[in-house]
Amino acid sequence: MKRWEKAGIVCCSDPLPDSFLPQTQALCEVLSSLGITPVLSDAMFISGLRGKNAMKAKADALMRMIKDPDISAVFDVSGGDLANGMLPYLDFSVFADHPKPIFGYSDLTALLNAVYQKAGTASVLYSVKNLIGKHADVQIARFFAYLQGNSDLLFSPTWQFVQGESIHGTLIGGNIRCLLKLAGTPYFPACSDAVLFLESRSGGENRICSYFDQLLCMDVFSKVNGVLLGTFTEFESVCGEDAPQQLLMEVVQNKHLPIAKTKTVGHGSDSHALPIGVRVSLCAQKASYLQFSHHSDYDIIPL
Structure with missing residues (x-):
């Protein structure tokens, strides 16, 4: 695997407060x-900016990172509500011409x-803030082994x-609330021949049920090849x-739809990573891991 000498650190969702500066410095030290x-x-x-000005500033900053030939990967350290606004x-x-993992x-x-749907390039559902979180030692070891091409843990x-x-x-999807913000837009990922991953931090039974119902009304469950559920923290x-898998089966009412559940991907600081826009195979017969049948030219996934 090509060594990543430089990585961009971006904030594509809610602006970071100044109080996040020490965490940013700690993350930079680990990297x-x-x-x-x-x-x-x-x-x-950029807390002083609001609305379109802030979103355009974030988009321009991300575009510069993607175009920069010296930057091999981009790590977002934000969260919240605003990412779809950019x-x-x-x-x-630009993403298609300069493919690199986000x-x-x-x-x-x-x-x-959206990047997968519009540009056809893969990304990684993973928070690099895990490298300075509660399970930092384990996360750093996994991340370093991945960078060296020694392990796919x-x-x-x-x-x-x-x-x-x-x-x-x-594989498509991620946080169910944030995925549904793409509903009815050109950015919602194609569901045909897809594995849909869903997780959530907030939301009790009624809210999660409403999300499942919306996906049902969009005919998503009739198009995907199956569903992988992550952790639903509050629920x-x-x-x-x-509870999540039982509720999903009640909503979908389709015994032919494969459904799997993982306890190791979600909002926990011990979460593993998943590749968005990469072909995967999950088999019940194997008590093993995701088997990647495709990888991008920039090697975000070890074979």
């Missing part, structure tokens, strides 16, 4: 220790799926099938770990 020189976006702390200001041909999670679900969640025995297709804390 530097791994041999990566962090390059900070000039639109990370989509109209992006030139998706790492982000939660609200960045909107950006990652970063991309190795485990799962159990609750319906069906296998799912094959291109599971109240109703139990089995």
Whole structure:
């Protein structure tokens, strides 16, 4: 794998408060220790800007990172609600012409799926803030091994099938609330021949049910090859770990739709990474990991 000498650090969702500066510095120190020189976006702390000006500034900063030939990957460190607001200001041909992995999670679900849909390039559903989180030692070890091409543990969640025995297709999705912000827009990912991943931090039973119902009304469940559920933090804390898959089966009412559940991808600081826009195979017969049947030219996924 080509060594990443420089990585861009961006904020594509809510502006970061000044109080995040120490965390930014800590993350930069970790990346530097791994041999990566962090390059900070000039639109990370723009709390003075609002509306279109802020979104355009974020989009322009991201475009510069993507075009920069010295930057091999882009890490988003934000979250919240605003990421979809920058989509109209992006030139998706730039992503296609300069393919490089974008790492982000939660609200960045909107950006990652839009980039796949409009540019055909893959991204990574993962928060690099995990490198300075509660499980930092484990995350750093996984990340470093991935960079060196020695291990795919970063991309190795485990799962159990609750319906069906296998799912094959291109992985799409992420945070369910943020994915649904793309509904009815040109940025919603193609569902045909896809594996749909869904997770959520907030939301009790009624809210999650409403999200599942909306996807049902959009005919998403009739188009995808299967569903992989991640963690639903608030929902599971109240109703139990089995609640999301039970609710989904009640909503979908389709015994032929393969459904699997992983406890190792979501908003937890111990979360594994998933590739958006990459073909995957999940099999019930194997108590192993995601088997990648395709990878991009810039090697975001080890074979």
